[in-house]
Amino acid sequence: MNPLFQEELQVVNVGLPAFAEAIRTAGGTAVQVEWTPPGQGDPQVAHRLAGLIRHPAVEAANQQAFAAYQSAQPALEGIAPARAAVPDMGERTILHSGPPIAWARMCGPVQGAIIGAILYEGWAPSQAEAIALIERGEIDFAPCHQHRAVGPMAGVISPSMPVWVVLNREHGNRAYCNLNEGLGKVLRFGANSPDVIDRLKWMAAVLAPTLAKALDALGGVELKPLMAQALHMGDEVHNRNVAASGLLLKRLVPALLRIDAAPADIAAVAEFIAGNDHFFLNLSMAACKAMLDAAAGVPGSSMVTAMARNGVDFGIRLSGTGEAWFTAPAPVVDGLLFPGYSTADAAPDLGDSAITETAGVGGFAMAASPAIVQFVGGSPQDAIANTEEMAHITLGRNGALTLPAIDFAGTPAGIDARKVVDTGIAPIINTGIAHRQAGIGQIGAGITRAPLACFAQAVVDLAGRIGG
Amino acid sequence: MARATRVFRNLYRDSVSLMQLSAKLGALAGVRQASAIMATPGNLDLLREAGLAPGDVAAGPNDLLVALEGEDEDALEAALAATETEFTRPAARSQDGPRRTPPRSLEMALQEAASANLALISTPGDYAAAEAMKALRLGLNVMLFSDNVPQSDEIALKRYARAHDLLVMGPDCGTAIIGGVPLGFANVVRRGEIGVIAASGTGLQQVTCLIDRWGQGISQAIGTGGHDLSAEVGGITMLQGLEALVADPATRVIVLISKPPHPTVAERVLSAASGTGKPIVVNFLGADPDAVRRDNVHPVRTLEDAARLAVVLAGGAEVEAGAVRPDGAPAAELAPGQRYVRGLYSGGTFCYEALLLLTDAFGPIASNTPLKRELMLADVWRSQRHTVVDLGDDAFTRGRPHPMIDQTLRRERILQEAADPEVAVILFDVVLGYGAHPDPASELAVTLAEAKAQARAAGRGLALVGSVCGTAGDPQDLPRQEAALREAGVLLADSNAQAVRLAARIAAQHPSEPGR
Numbered sequence: 001m002n003p004l005f006q007e008e009l010q011v012v013n014v015g016l017p018a019f020a021e022a023i024r025t026a027g028g029t030a031v032q033v034e035w036t037p038p039g040q041g042d043p044q045v046a047h048r049l050a051g052l053i054r055h056p057a058v059e060a061a062n063q064q065a066f067a068a069y070q071s072a073q074p075a076l077e078g079i080a081p082a083r084a085a086v087p088d089m090g091e092r093t094i095l096h097s098g099p100p101i102a103w104a105r106m107c108g109p110v111q112g113a114i115i116g117a118i119l120y121e122g123w124a125p126s127q128a129e130a131i132a133l134i135e136r137g138e139i140d141f142a143p144c145h146q147h148r149a150v151g152p153m154a155g156v157i158s159p160s161m162p163v164w165v166v167l168n169r170e171h172g173n174r175a176y177c178n179l180n181e182g183l184g185k186v187l188r189f190g191a192n193s194p195d196v197i198d199r200l201k202w203m204a205a206v207l208a209p210t211l212a213k214a215l216d217a218l219g220g221v222e223l224k225p226l227m228a229q230a231l232h233m234g235d236e237v238h239n240r241n242v243a244a245s246g247l248l249l250k251r252l253v254p255a256l257l258r259i260d261a262a263p264a265d266i267a268a269v270a271e272f273i274a275g276n277d278h279f280f281l282n283l284s285m286a287a288c289k290a291m292l293d294a295a296a297g298v299p300g301s302s303m304v305t306a307m308a309r310n311g312v313d314f315g316i317r318l319s320g321t322g323e324a325w326f327t328a329p330a331p332v333v334d335g336l337l338f339p340g341y342s343t344a345d346a347a348p349d350l351g352d353s354a355i356t357e358t359a360g361v362g363g364f365a366m367a368a369s370p371a372i373v374q375f376v377g378g379s380p381q382d383a384i385a386n387t388e389e390m391a392h393i394t395l396g397r398n399g400a401l402t403l404p405a406i407d408f409a410g411t412p413a414g415i416d417a418r419k420v421v422d423t424g425i426a427p428i429i430n431t432g433i434a435h436r437q438a439g440i441g442q443i444g445a446g447i448t449r450a451p452l453a454c455f456a457q458a459v460v461d462l463a464g465r466i467g468g
Numbered sequence: 469m470a471r472a473t474r475v476f477r478n479l480y481r482d483s484v485s486l487m488q489l490s491a492k493l494g495a496l497a498g499v500r501q502a503s504a505i506m507a508t509p510g511n512l513d514l515l516r517e518a519g520l521a522p523g524d525v526a527a528g529p530n531d532l533l534v535a536l537e538g539e540d541e542d543a544l545e546a547a548l549a550a551t552e553t554e555f556t557r558p559a560a561r562s563q564d565g566p567r568r569t570p571p572r573s574l575e576m577a578l579q580e581a582a583s584a585n586l587a588l589i590s591t592p593g594d595y596a597a598a599e600a601m602k603a604l605r606l607g608l609n610v611m612l613f614s615d616n617v618p619q620s621d622e623i624a625l626k627r628y629a630r631a632h633d634l635l636v637m638g639p640d641c642g643t644a645i646i647g648g649v650p651l652g653f654a655n656v657v658r659r660g661e662i663g664v665i666a667a668s669g670t671g672l673q674q675v676t677c678l679i680d681r682w683g684q685g686i687s688q689a690i691g692t693g694g695h696d697l698s699a700e701v702g703g704i705t706m707l708q709g710l711e712a713l714v715a716d717p718a719t720r721v722i723v724l725i726s727k728p729p730h731p732t733v734a735e736r737v738l739s740a741a742s743g744t745g746k747p748i749v750v751n752f753l754g755a756d757p758d759a760v761r762r763d764n765v766h767p768v769r770t771l772e773d774a775a776r777l778a779v780v781l782a783g784g785a786e787v788e789a790g791a792v793r794p795d796g797a798p799a800a801e802l803a804p805g806q807r808y809v810r811g812l813y814s815g816g817t818f819c820y821e822a823l824l825l826l827t828d829a830f831g832p833i834a835s836n837t838p839l840k841r842e843l844m845l846a847d848v849w850r851s852q853r854h855t856v857v858d859l860g861d862d863a864f865t866r867g868r869p870h871p872m873i874d875q876t877l878r879r880e881r882i883l884q885e886a887a888d889p890e891v892a893v894i895l896f897d898v899v900l901g902y903g904a905h906p907d908p909a910s911e912l913a914v915t916l917a918e919a920k921a922q923a924r925a926a927g928r929g930l931a932l933v934g935s936v937c938g939t940a941g942d943p944q945d946l947p948r949q950e951a952a953l954r955e956a957g958v959l960l961a962d963s964n965a966q967a968v969r970l971a972a973r974i975a976a977q978h979p980s981e982p983g984r
Contacts, residue, residue: 015590022902028649
């Protein structure tokens with residue numbers, strides 16, 4: 001028998017606030033919901049979402065997916081050329097960030113980076129001939145995510161570029177990411193001048209093999225404890241990686257000094273890493289990708305396993321919807337710009353680095369990194385508020401990645417697409433801002449939100465699969 | 469144009485802080501460009517690219533460099549002073565911790581109120597069924613105030629609720645009282661041993677208010693919404709409510725209120741009611757009492773009779789039955805030819821009850837919500853002979869607030885009827901309670917006095933007859949509202965049924981022309 005009449009009435013009020021006030025005036029208790037129509041006002045989305053709330057199949061699938069994410073143990077295994085390491089990497093394949101996109105629609109930085117990759121590979125001698133090659137359809141483009149890889153900004157990976165190989169020791173899956181070139185004129189912002197290509201060649205010829213030897217000597221590096229430590233040192237391991245880069249270097253240097261390599265090379269490698277506060281970013285991304293791929297492919301799960309942008313579209317994937325992308329126009333980032341640039345110069349949101357937020361770090365771990373919240377003029381309190389806000393759209397907290405500012409609670413992780421649509425709270429993303437033209441580079445950094453439309457589409461698709 | 473640089477030796481700031489400082493300095497009056505950096509070789513290169521070449525300034529990676537370009541020296545001096553201030557400012561003290569996100573969904577609300585047991589939903593109709601389904605799936609009972617919910621959704625919600633032992637009140641459920649708490653447009657009534665289940669909002673308000681007026685109280689008052697007793701929905705909520713009230717030890721007497729249900733649904737409800745062992749009072753407005761009567765089931769004709777019988781069955785004092793109060797209504801002022809009743813209602817069920825009772829007295833009555841289709845007013849804005857209108861009906865409320873909240877339309881109509889020399893009586897209801905107009909009587913009193921004066925100036929009388937549905941506990945205060953209306957010359961009855969009978973008696977003193 002329904003116990004309603006035997007209990008004290010406690011009301012949740014959805015709609016006219018006057019009703020909640022009347023209940024309180026009359027001595028009852030009521031909680032007011034700040035309601036907005038789910039799914040940007042499409043009643044069909046609201047309807048499909050309702051069918052998924054507390055759906056036993058979804059709950060069970062999410063539990064399984066979240067447990068897999070949480071138990072994943074990403075470790076840096078080594079470095080190898082993409083052609084050898086990345087699965088299904090064809091001889092003329094170039095990977096890019098974000099959801100799939102045709103050449104003609106790509107943004108300036110991605111096009112510039114692709115041309116740079118073709119020059120680097122030696123497939124064409126000039127920009128014009130590189131473009132002709134592309135227009136003849138001789139280059140295969142694919143999102144990094146479709147090859148278990150990720151890349152920041154343009155995210156361009158071509159076959160002979162070295163990639164980090166991260167192994168999830170718990171589940172055996174691997175994830176890949178290119179190596180960070182540093183700031184300024186770099187391929188990931190679309191630069192493709194000779195100095196950029198020369199640096200890439202040095203990275204393949206010297207940096208990668210030297211680091212590979214050091215990693216062999218070390219027997220790999222466990223990444224989760226390193227990230228956890230960096231979170232306690234003011235990084236959120238997306239936009240701020242200074243502590244994590246230092247910690248990595250601290251692990252590498254003794255090994256570098258023991259390996260059989262030219263002292264000049266070892267010195268150059270150590271200097272290169274020490275000179276780049278974002279060196280760890282690409283490893284953070286690969287670690288996050290490895291953890292989230294462990295959660296992928298659980299039928300019925302509404303857990304988000306990827307958020308990625310190509311500078312035109314923002315796309316997400318769910319554990320329970322296979323390889324499908326749900327996309328919306330990429331937003332422009334609200335942030336601080338370097339002197340001399342304005343918002344009109346900014347490319348829309350770009351790069352696979354939102355994999356960090358998907359895994360519960362980056363913007364979700366903002367409480368760890370109050371310095372970052374200054375990008376939008378916020379205070380340390382705002383950093384905590386951002387993290388706690390994200391806890392309303394996640395399945396749980398990652399107990400291995402704790403945040404001192406919130407009493408060492410775990411960072412909120414495992415975005416539930418249902419909760420995003422239901423609350424209208426969009427995931428926060430900390431990110432760099434690229435110039436919309438190829439080759440100019442980073443012009444700022446800031447904070448943005450994932451577009452809600454992606455999540456509404458994903459919920460409708462999942463509901464269709466479940467029949468919920 | 470002027471340029472300036474300043475080096476702060478061995479002063480470290482995070483690059484984000486420096487970008488923020490740069491933006492702040494760049495926004496100062498007279499400053500065209502500003503850049504604050506740690507003076508690493510790379511950063512100095514960037515500075516040169518931005519056109520802020522610092523020349524041969526001696527600064528190293530541990531030094532903070534501010535480079536400025538502006539309109540004149542003074543502007544740059546001010547900016548450098550602002551920089552100094554920025555570096556020495558005291559820590560900001562936050563008064564009240566991190567900002568909290570208010571609940572944005574039912575699920576979030578449950579994190580704040582884990583023992584919540586009912587969702588009150590009044591979103592636009594397009595989204596209401598989805599919110600209600602979420603609430604049910606989260607284990608909450610539902611009161612669905614919203615209307616315009618498709619019948620298929622109502623059926624799906626109620627079937628889901630029944631299978632999970634939850635209650636769905638509505639859609640289009642305007643009022644309920646659960647555990648002594650008034651919900652929606654509800655009155656503050658004392659608690660007691662009478663349970664009510666009603667498919668009509670104002671019906672529920674009238675019965676609970678009269679029970680309160682006559683000294684008894686309400687255990688639970690459940691609204692079912694107006695479509696529950698259709699053949700399609702099958703009375704799921706009324707049957708569930710009945711079962712719950714029968715099992716509730718605090719409920720001794722049960723009252724059921726509805727327009728006549730679909731016959732098969734009526735049969736199901738009445739046979740369920742008959743076997744409960746608790747006395748059940750049934751007011752199926754306009755139904756044949758003999759068709760309703762069963763063991764333990766007591767049919768009554770009016771809402772007032774339902775309240776009166778329930779009070780007696782619950783052990784309360786007998787209320788004088790059938791008496792029309794106030795007695796000896798003064799009709800003498802009426803001129804010959806003043807013979808029609810004009811009912812101007814805000815409550816749909818009061819309007820319906822008036823139609824039933826006036827039909828008994830005068831035959832068919834015109835309305836915008838008539839008992840039979842052929843009695844529909846040709847023009848709802850113009851009365852003909854005896855007319856009763858529901859001003860809360862869609863025909864009047866499109867684009868306007870409900871007359872229980874905004875009386876403008878009714879006040880206009882009162883003056884319009886008063887100007888008609890054939891009108892003898894203006895009959896109306898006033899509904900109090902949460903959600904209703906904060907002081908309806910004093911506003912109405914002005915118009916009613918004007919109507920009376922208008923008739924008097926034309927050499928006629930005008931009878932004003934009404935009832936107030938409310939309690940002493942309501943925010944508007946029943947005695948105060950009644951006093952204001954009496955002062956305006958209104959003949960006030962305790963109930964709508966009494967008011968209708970009184971109106972009929974006054975009008976009957978001047979019978980309609982013979983043969984019609």
